[in-house]
Amino acid sequence: MKVVTAFGAMILRVCEEFGRFFVLLGRTMLWAVRPPYDFPEIFKQMVRVGVDSIPVVFLTGLFTGMVIALQTFKGFARFHAESFVGSVVSLSVLRELAPVLAALMVTGRVGSAMAAELGTMRVTEQIDALVAFATEPIQYLIVPRVAAATVMLPLLVVMADAVGIGGGYLVAVDIMGGNPVAYLHNSFQFLQLNDMTSGLIKAACFGLIFSLIGCQKGYYTEGGAEGVGISTTRAVVAGSLSILLADFFLTKILF
Amino acid sequence: MIRLEGISKSFGNNVVLDHLDLEIADGEALVLVGPSGTGKSVLLKHIIGLLAPDDGTVWIGGTDLWSLSPHELNQFRRKFGMSFQEGALFDSMTVFDNIAFPLRRQTKKNPEEIRARVEECLDVVHLSGVESKKPAELSGGMRRRVGFARAITLEPEILLFDEPTTGLDPVMTDVVDSTILEMQKRLKCTSVTITHNMDSARKIGDRVAMIFRGRIVAIAPPDEFIRSTNPLVRQFVEGKAEGPLTDEESGPGGKEGEEP
DSSP, X not given: OHHHHHHHHHHHHHHHHHHHHHHHHHHHHHHHHSSOOOHHHHHHHHHHHTGGGHHHHHHHHHHHHHHHHHHHHHHHXXXXXXXXXXXXXXXXXXXXXHHHHHHHHHIIIIIHHHHHHHHHHHHTTHHHHHHHTTOOHIIIIIHHHHHHHHHHXXXXXXXXXXXXXXXXXXXIIIITOOOHHHXXXXXXXXXXXXXXXXXXXXXXXHHHHHHHHHHHHHHTOOSHHHHHHHHHHHHHHHHHHHHHHHHHHHHHHHO | OEEEEEEEEEETTEEEEEEEEEEEOTTOEEEEXXXXXXXXXHHHHXXXXXXXXXXXXXXXTTEEGGGSOHHHHHXXXXXXXXXXXXXXXXXXXXXXXXXXXHHXXXXXXXXXXHHHHHHHHHHHTTOXXXXXXXXXXXXXXXXXXXXXXXXXXXXXXXXXXXXXXXXXXXXXXXXXHHHHHXXXXXXTOEEEEEOSOHHHHXXXXXXXXXXXXXXXXXXXXXXXXXXXXXXXHHHXXXXXXXXTTTOTTOSTTSOTTOOO
């Protein structure tokens, strides 16, 4: 009986969080279009989400491209199709791996920080203080963060795309001794613009999702330092899972 | 005038305020005392409209707070200045930016006027040379006083202090109390202060109200309050562990009918 109760409570909680997400999404959209626009704050958040994430996303992109090249080169060599490694690397990085892996890394880096920051503000009454000084916390805290993440994640993914293809070249040509001309030719031969744009649309959606979940968990934090810890963990777990979930449905719609 | 009529508030199954009535005259300094967890902070947050009552009406000078639209309520909050527990300063900003925050958000003052007003407010709380520091670099007493300075920047009509002296040493407590007293005199505003300290209550209050189990159980001028024969007040004033405050079964709002 206890198991059933616990399971029911868990389902209720998930539904509640899911509902909260969409309510907050609606309110954030509403406040985003209302003046005043806080450009300095948006810029500050863009630096935190985007510029500060460059090393992490760079390395993620590089090694992803490298490892795919390594894996496929060995496989394709069995039927003498090494020259198509470039196509596999560029297609998989652009369409799938760069957006998803970059989003997961940035969720861990920035989504958690958003939850911790807003959570601390909640438990130390700083959010109440904002309201007391007639400032809407959604407009002041959440809108700049969500806007910055939605804009910056696609830009990070553009970088990861380029670095990933470069990493693939490095492994296939310089380490495995593949033909450089054939590699480059095949990298771009079978690409369409849609492969790039769909990856970037995905990235923008992931940016929106992880930042809003990070802010949501932080904004609704309850109960002291422990509460902030729980919110931070949940921001990363729920953020990452939602990205993977959304990835499937977005891929289904976009391709 | 602040008038609370039949305010009730619950969080889940926990009834925090139970049909509470309270009236505070213009210019009065009311002190709220009571054991921890009896809803003092919750009451304060109802006065400024940070929490909505489940039942009852909050009247601030003839205005029903919750008949206002969210935007009007936001504007209405300019009448209030609130100092939070531990200060609740924005820790990503310097002291100057903290105090300037309400001015920048709600007035069209130019940077020079803002600087002048911030200095004026810091002067009221007797602080200087801390403008460029971050809240984390300040002592507890200084943080509270910066919180006061931030609360008075917009010249509020009503000042709310949530435990301004909790956790401070006796000397700093007296300094903070004196600052509150001075602010009340200079701004001629209504104030509501939460404290656990009877000396503070005596010093800054025109009246002292005791809240217990979500209701006001005693309200009187400080000297009269201290002499009260109400057993709840007696236990609180004398600071005893045993008595009706700590007795689970008794007191107003207690679980009548469950008594043996």
